[in-house]
Amino acid sequence: MKKPQLAIALAFGAVTATAAAGDVEDQIRFRQSAYSFLGWNTAKIKAQASDHPDTFNKDEVIAAANAIAGVANAGVFEKLYGPGTDKGTGWKPSRLKPEFFEKQDEAKEINATFIKEANELQKVAAGGDPAAIKAQFGKLAAACKSCHDLIRIRQ
Known part of the structure; x- marks a missing residue:
């Protein structure tokens, strides 16, 4: 694990360990915050690798990929989806479908894929090839979408 990823994973790990209790x-608040942080970092990569490749900044993409991998490996899925977290409010109403609790095997499989793709994105980003980053980012985005489709209420 790279140092930035380790630092982020440790920070989110400490938060998620506390939140689990x-x-x-x-x-819900910790989970929503983690996903907002993920969204911010994925948006940075998408903007540079897909939407506006003329603005590509290797260092920014590497930092965002490190952050994504750090959160992916911090245990958000394992610690922040306790019973009742489909009904609470957090910072805003939870968008977790109640059937999440009936689809644990499927959700765990998607989470494992997300972690794998996030770790691979971190490796690819370090190489700095915009085309390779864009391709791997697509795989990460597909993992995100599959989870959203399974357990997230659309608004």
Whole structure:
């Protein structure tokens, strides 16, 4: 594990360990915060690798990929989806489908794929090839979408 990824994983790991012992609202808030952070970093990569390749900045893409891998490996899935977290509010109402709790095997498989693709994106980003980054980012995005489709309420 690279140093930036390790630092992020340790920070989110400490937060998720604390949150796991917390109440439903804490779990939802921490989960929502982690996903907002992921969204911010995926948007940075998408903007540079797909939408506006003329703005490509290797260092920014590497930093974003490190952040994504760090969160992916921090245990958000294992610690922040406790019973009742489909009904709470957090920072805003939870968009977790109640059937999530009935689809644990499928959700765990998707999470494993997400972690694999996030780790691979980190490796590819370090190489700095915009085309390779774009291709691997597509695989990560597909993993995200499959989870959203399975367990996230669309608004």
